[in-house]
Amino acid sequence: MDTLPLPVVIIGAGPVGLAAAAHLLHRGETPMLFEAGETVGASMSQWGQVRLFSPWRYLVDQQAQALLEEQGWQAPDPDAYPTGRQLVETYLFPLAQVPAMQAALRLQTRVSAVSRLGMDKVKTPLREAAPFVVRYQPKDGEEQELLARAVIDASGTYHTPNPLGAHGMLALGERSLRQHIFYGIPDVLGAERERYARRRVLVVGSGHSAQQAVLELAQLAEQESETQVWWAIRRPGVGQMFGGGESDALPERGHLGARALALLERGQVRLVAGVQIHALSHTPEGIVIAGEEEHIGPVDEIIAATGFRPDLSFLRELRLSLDPAMESPVALAPLIDPNVHSCGTVPPHGVDELTHAEPNFFLVGMKSYGRAPTFLMLTGYEQVRSIVAALCGEWEAARAVELALPEAGVCSSDEGACCAPAASSPLLTIGLPRRATGAKSR
Incomplete structure (x- = not known):
């Protein structure tokens, strides 16, 4: 009696996870796609008001588009810049409704652990031949398990x-004051308006997410005069923080930085540089932030646009080959380390850079960058194209990494000269809040 082949499990149904499923379906493979949120693109929807840096022509995976067009999907204006919400509703929602994709998708289902069948992390003999065990839990159900021949964590x-x-x-004090802290980019002018109107608000962070939050708060302050905006950054000065302006290869990103800089020049926002936060305390006057030498506040609310880091807890029984600093795959880390790279471009890469000591397990998308900032969405699409080709034994295709990315024209540190701008910009800084994507597009 024939047995069905084991599926390839994909964790996360954002743009890169869905692209991975599309490439697997194209090659006749069986994906199983788990998403903890209520919809595909659930995380992206949480910053849905933010406009992306790149136009539609650089936001859609080619194989995903082929699946959609078979269903009569009409691509948006390639030169238009969508918001995160528009990307989810116009692209990800229809992709999830493609019958083959719908059959593979499990929403509101969280993966809680991944291991090898009959083996813990220590056991080596026959490890590579053992299938993965993926434990998952539907929102209203009991924990279950399935076997997989490969796992792609997106x-x-x-x-x-x-x-x-x-x-x-x-x-110190951050946990107890969590109800006054928003991590990421709140919808200041929409759903979260009353939270910040007529309040003293501190934004912490120097990346694009922080700049977006500061710009929206400044607009709110024009409408609600009692609103006060503070901005704290860790770097000693603004340096190249606001990017390349008109020279930025991503014009929308350059425009964002120019607008944020103009706020400071007009005195609409109070900037404090060189801040090293050690403690938060609640006083009768409000929240006071203590650094090594300075104190900020009192304030009423804090927006933490300080970036993101990967959750590796449910992968504890796998042999991950991670750089000790970046928490990214070892071979990828030198290409993305912000300590040594002054510019935000990363060479296209694929299966070779993303391979771990655990065969057929891969971190992709934003998670593959670990703690490093500025992930590019097209880079994620190339990652999964290469990995799927390798899983199907097509190694020549897997290693033919040909995606061309331009110089960004923006430095990611204060040292060194900015990169020369490129003539074109076929990429997206993923709309994940700072670092996290750091960068998003706005």
């Missing part, structure tokens, strides 16, 4: 934000 980093503390740990 679950992102949005739900594990970096803390405010300068040590990489929660600042």
Whole structure:
């Protein structure tokens, strides 16, 4: 009696996870796609008001588009810039409704653990031949398990934000004041308006997410005059923080930085540089933030746009080959390390850079970058194209990484000269809040 082949499990139904499923379906493979949220693109929907840096022509995976067009989907204007919400509703929702994709998708289902059948992390003999055991739990059901021949983790980093503390740990008092802290980019002018109107608000972070939050708060302050905006950054000065302006290869990103800089020049926002947060305390006057030498506040609310980090807890029984600093695959880390790279471009890469000591397990998308910032969406699409080709034994195709990315024209550190801008910009800084994507598009 014939047995069905084991599926390839994909964790996370954002743009990169759905693209991985599309490539598997194209090659006749069986994907099984788990998404903890209520819909596909659930994390992206949480910053849905943010406009992306790149136009539609750079936001759609080619194989996903082929699936959609078979169903009569009409691509949006390639030169239009969507918001995160528009990307989800116009692209990801229809993709999830493609019959083959719908059959593979399990919403509101969280993967809680991944291991090898009959083996813990220590056991080596016959390990590579053993299938993966994927444990998962539907929202209203009991934990279950299935076997898989490969696992692709595209679950992102949005739900594990970096803390405010300068040590990489929660600042003293941060946990107890969590109800006054928003991690990411709140919808200041929409759903969260009343939370921030007529309040004293501190934004912490220097990336694009922080700039977006500051711009929206400044607009709110024009409408609600009692609103006060503070902005704290860890770097000693603004340096290249606002990007390349008109020279930026991503014009919308350059425009964002120029607008944020203009706020400071007009004195609409109070900027404090060189802040190393150690403690938060609640006083009768409000929340006071203590650094090494400075104190900020009192304030009423804090927006932590300090980036994100990967959740590796449910992968504990796998042999992950991770860089000790970046928490990204070892071979990828030198290409993305912000300590040594002054510019935000990363060479296209594929299965070779993403392979772990655990065969047929892969971190992709934002999660593959670990703690490094500025993930590019087209890079994620190329990652999964290469991995799927390798899983299907097509190694020549897997290693033919040909995606061309331009210089960004923006430095990611204050040292060194900015990159020369490129003539074109076929990429997207993924709309994940700072780091996290750091960068998003806005």
